[in-house]
Amino acid sequence: MGMNHSCMKYMIEQIINRYIEDLRRLRENEGELERYEFKLSLDGTKDENQLNRQRIGVGLLNDLKIPDDYDIVKRLIKEETRHRLSSTENYEHEVIYLYYYLLSQFGVIEDIWDFAKLKFDGTMDADSGFETGFFLTYGKERLKKILQDSPNKLSNKIYKNIFVEETAFSDDDGQGYKEQQKSYFGLVLPLKDAPSNYLWIREKEGFKESFRKWKESTDLSNEWNAYEYIRFSEYLGDEIEIEKAMVNLVNVSPKSWSAEKYRTQLSRKRIRLAIQKIRNLFKIG
Numbered sequence: 001m002g003m004n005h006s007c008m009k010y011m012i013e014q015i016i017n018r019y020i021e022d023l024r025r026l027r028e029n030e031g032e033l034e035r036y037e038f039k040l041s042l043d044g045t046k047d048e049n050q051l052n053r054q055r056i057g058v059g060l061l062n063d064l065k066i067p068d069d070y071d072i073v074k075r076l077i078k079e080e081t082r083h084r085l086s087s088t089e090n091y092e093h094e095v096i097y098l099y100y101y102l103l104s105q106f107g108v109i110e111d112i113w114d115f116a117k118l119k120f121d122g123t124m125d126a127d128s129g130f131e132t133g134f135f136l137t138y139g140k141e142r143l144k145k146i147l148q149d150s151p152n153k154l155s156n157k158i159y160k161n162i163f164v165e166e167t168a169f170s171d172d173d174g175q176g177y178k179e180q181q182k183s184y185f186g187l188v189l190p191l192k193d194a195p196s197n198y199l200w201i202r203e204k205e206g207f208k209e210s211f212r213k214w215k216e217s218t219d220l221s222n223e224w225n226a227y228e229y230i231r232f233s234e235y236l237g238d239e240i241e242i243e244k245a246m247v248n249l250v251n252v253s254p255k256s257w258s259a260e261k262y263r264t265q266l267s268r269k270r271i272r273l274a275i276q277k278i279r280n281l282f283k284i285g
Contacts, residue, residue, distance in 0.1 A: 133177020
C-alpha cells in the first residue's frame with residue numbers, strides 16, 4: 001500500500017518526464033516532428049496533433065536548451081499558428097502563449113514581428129490584453145531602437161502601446177512577464193500531485209487517485225473549492241460525483257448565479273430519472 005501511495009505521489013512527475021523524453025527524441029530525430037505538425041482531421045473539425053504540441057511544450061517548459069532548441073520552438077510555433085488560423089473546434093488558445101513565452105527566453109528581438117502580427121490581425125485578441133511584457137523581455141531601450149529604425153508597418157502599433165508614456169514601463173515588466181507566465185502555466189518540476197496539474201495536459205492517468213486525495217484533504221465548504229470540486233468531477237466524468245459536487249456548490253453558495261444553474265440541472269436530472277422509473281415499471285407490467 002505504501003509503495004502504491006508513493007507511486008501515485010509522483011505520477012504527475014513521471015508524466016512530465018515522459019514529455020521530456022519525447023523532447024529528447026525530437027532533438028535527435030527530425031522525423032519525430034511529424035507527431036507535432038498541424039494535421040486537420042478528415043471531418044475538418046480538429047487538429048489531430050494539437051495535444052502532442054501542448055504536451056511537448058510542457059517538456060520544453062522543464063528542459064529548454066538555450067540556444068539549441070530555438071529552431072524547434074520556432075517550428076512548433078509555426079504549426080500552432082497554422083492551427084490557430086484554421087478555426088478548429090479543439091483550439092486551446094493558451095498553447096501559443098506558452099510557446100511565445102518559451103521563445104522570449106532566447107532573446108532574438110526579431111521575433112517581436114511574428115508575435116505582433118498575430119496580436120494585431122485579430123487572432124490574438126488584437127489590442128485587448130496586449131502583452132507589453134513579451135516585448136519588454138528584449139530590453140526597453142533595445143526595443144525602442146528597433147521600433148524607431150524598422151520600416152515594419154507594425155512598428156507604430158507596438159510603439160504606441162509601450163512608449164506612449166515614457167515612464168509607464170521598464171525592463172522589470174519584461175522580467176515580470178516571464179515570472180508570471182512560468183507561474184501561470186505551472187507544470188514545472190518538482191510538482192505537487194494536485195488534480196489541477198492533470199487537467200490542462202488532459203492526462204487521466206493518476207488523476208482519479210489525485211482527486212480522491214484532494215477531496216480528503218480539502219475544505220469543500222469553501223466556495224472556491226466547491227467550484228473546483230465541480231470542475232474536477234466533470235473531468236473525471238463520473239455522473240454520481242458530478243451530482244455530489246453540484247449539490248455541494250448549491251449548499252455552499254445558495255444565492256449565486258451558478259447555484260441557480262446547478263439547481264435547474266439537478267431538477268431536470270431527477271425528473272428524467274423519475275420518468276425513466278415509471279417507464280420501466282410499465283415495461284415490467
